[in-house]
Amino acid sequence: MECKKIILFLFLLVSSFLHGQTQGLNYQAVILNTSEIEIPGTNVKENQVPLGLEDITFRFSVSNKDEIEYIEEQTVTTDASGMVSLIVGEGTPISATFQDIVWDGKLKYLNIEIDILNNNDGFIFLDTQKILYIPTPIANSITSTEQFVVNAVDGQLLFTTPLPITDIRKIDVYRNGARISFTQINGTTIQIDKEAICYEGDEIRIVQLK
Amino acid sequence: MKKNKNIALLFLLLISSLTNAQQMYVGSGFGTATFDEYVNSSGENTLDNSGYSKPPEPSLEVGFLFNLFKQRVKFDIGLNYSKYKINTSFYSGNIRIPTAYNLSYFGLKGGLNVALIRWKKLQLNINPYFTYDWLTYGTNAYRNILLDIYKEKTLDRTLLSYHIGLGLEYIISNKISTYLNYNIAKSITEENQDSSEGEKYVLDRRAITIGLLFDVSEIINWKRLWNVRR
Numbered sequence: 001m002e003c004k005k006i007i008l009f010l011f012l013l014v015s016s017f018l019h020g021q022t023q024g025l026n027y028q029a030v031i032l033n034t035s036e037i038e039i040p041g042t043n044v045k046e047n048q049v050p051l052g053l054e055d056i057t058f059r060f061s062v063s064n065k066d067e068i069e070y071i072e073e074q075t076v077t078t079d080a081s082g083m084v085s086l087i088v089g090e091g092t093p094i095s096a097t098f099q100d101i102v103w104d105g106k107l108k109y110l111n112i113e114i115d116i117l118n119n120n121d122g123f124i125f126l127d128t129q130k131i132l133y134i135p136t137p138i139a140n141s142i143t144s145t146e147q148f149v150v151n152a153v154d155g156q157l158l159f160t161t162p163l164p165i166t167d168i169r170k171i172d173v174y175r176n177g178a179r180i181s182f183t184q185i186n187g188t189t190i191q192i193d194k195e196a197i198c199y200e201g202d203e204i205r206i207v208q209l210k
Numbered sequence: 211m212k213k214n215k216n217i218a219l220l221f222l223l224l225i226s227s228l229t230n231a232q233q234m235y236v237g238s239g240f241g242t243a244t245f246d247e248y249v250n251s252s253g254e255n256t257l258d259n260s261g262y263s264k265p266p267e268p269s270l271e272v273g274f275l276f277n278l279f280k281q282r283v284k285f286d287i288g289l290n291y292s293k294y295k296i297n298t299s300f301y302s303g304n305i306r307i308p309t310a311y312n313l314s315y316f317g318l319k320g321g322l323n324v325a326l327i328r329w330k331k332l333q334l335n336i337n338p339y340f341t342y343d344w345l346t347y348g349t350n351a352y353r354n355i356l357l358d359i360y361k362e363k364t365l366d367r368t369l370l371s372y373h374i375g376l377g378l379e380y381i382i383s384n385k386i387s388t389y390l391n392y393n394i395a396k397s398i399t400e401e402n403q404d405s406s407e408g409e410k411y412v413l414d415r416r417a418i419t420i421g422l423l424f425d426v427s428e429i430i431n432w433k434r435l436w437n438v439r440r
Binding site: 039048052 | 245248250251252256257300301302303304305307309311348350352353355357359362364365409411
């Protein structure tokens with residue numbers, strides 16, 4: 001089990017700025033097992049099976065081109081599919097606080113390191129991503145919205161909006177905190193992108209400006 | 211060259227068996243198998259068999275019995291062909307990933323057939339023997355990945371196994387009997403001969419076989435045939 005490395009299969013980064021929520025960046029990833037597993041007659045190659053139900057500490061660093069502005073750590077357990085879903089900003093701050101980050105519209109980077117606790121290997125570098133969204137200035141200005149949260153069923157595509165649709169641009173749809181695209185079906189119904197496959201229990205949040 | 215030698219050996223065995231055997235048997239049945247006592251090259255057991263079904267797969271056998279002692283102890287030599295489907299799993303993190311093997315073996319067997327109890331036309335036999343098995347087909351599948359472990363030569367091509375069987379034999383006539391056998395086999399643990407050094411496992415097999423026993427000496431009178439020729 002030692003020397004287990006992981007790779008990031010899916011990286012999804014969106015801003016989470018809904019009224020009343022903690023500010024942060026939603027982060028989802030599927031952690032795959034890249035250490036070879038010997039079984040009779042063959043070795044299961046790396047990146048072919050998820051690393052399920054493992055405790056992993058993530059260390060997120062938000063930096064600009066000059067310096068690191070914020071560091072935090074969070075420990076989560078991957079689900080049976082190796083997936084983790086967490087919000088950067090809700091972890092234990094190591095340096096500064098998430099609110100201290102200056103969202104000045106300039107490019108920032110999110111650096112991710114992980115520590116698979118069973119391996120005792122310490123933190124290893126995982127990935128660096130550009131942060132493409134500027135969350136907080138908008139967050140504080142949104143006061144007049146209606147939102148509707150529903151737990152989706154497997155394969156669900158159609159959802160009812162909280163208000164009649166007057167302007168499709170006034171609607172944002174999030175699945176488990178990640179923004180997804182959609183199309184209007186009628187005055188009160190939208191259809192989410194078919195590639196955004198819904199599973200049982202997924203949280204679909206429809207935010208609609210009045 | 212080696213293949214030709216094997217064929218020649220089998221042919222010689224068949225000829226000598228036909229000319230000396232007292233009984234010939236043909237049977238078919240179903241067998242299951244599991245990988246037991248698995249240890250990989252790091253000394254870890256990465257397999258977990260618990261909770262998985264053991265689907266029965268067909269098997270065939272043919273062989274000859276030679277009387278050694280008062281028709282109670284017979285020498286058993288034969289061939290068998292068996293298919294196995296092994297469902298098991300391995301760990302990735304703390305979850306089990308199901309995996310399935312499809313294997314076929316062709317085997318050469320040799321051992322004893324001992325009559326424990328005789329009662330009228332019924333006979334209870336114990337059947338200890340060894341087989342030397344050649345892998346003739348092998349695949350391994352997990353998630354959406356299918357591997358041909360026969361062509362890749364990553365699973366041991368040969369196995370030496372010891373078997374113990376318990377059987378009932380019913381004498382239909384003085385020429386034909388029928389039998390029902392339950393057989394337990396374990397391959398002898400040896401370090402893997404494939405690419406994974408230090409890897410060890412025991413192939414545990416169970417089989418039920420039903421078949422017919424023919425009295426060859428009654429059906430084919432070899433002495434008479436020999437005399438006619440002369």
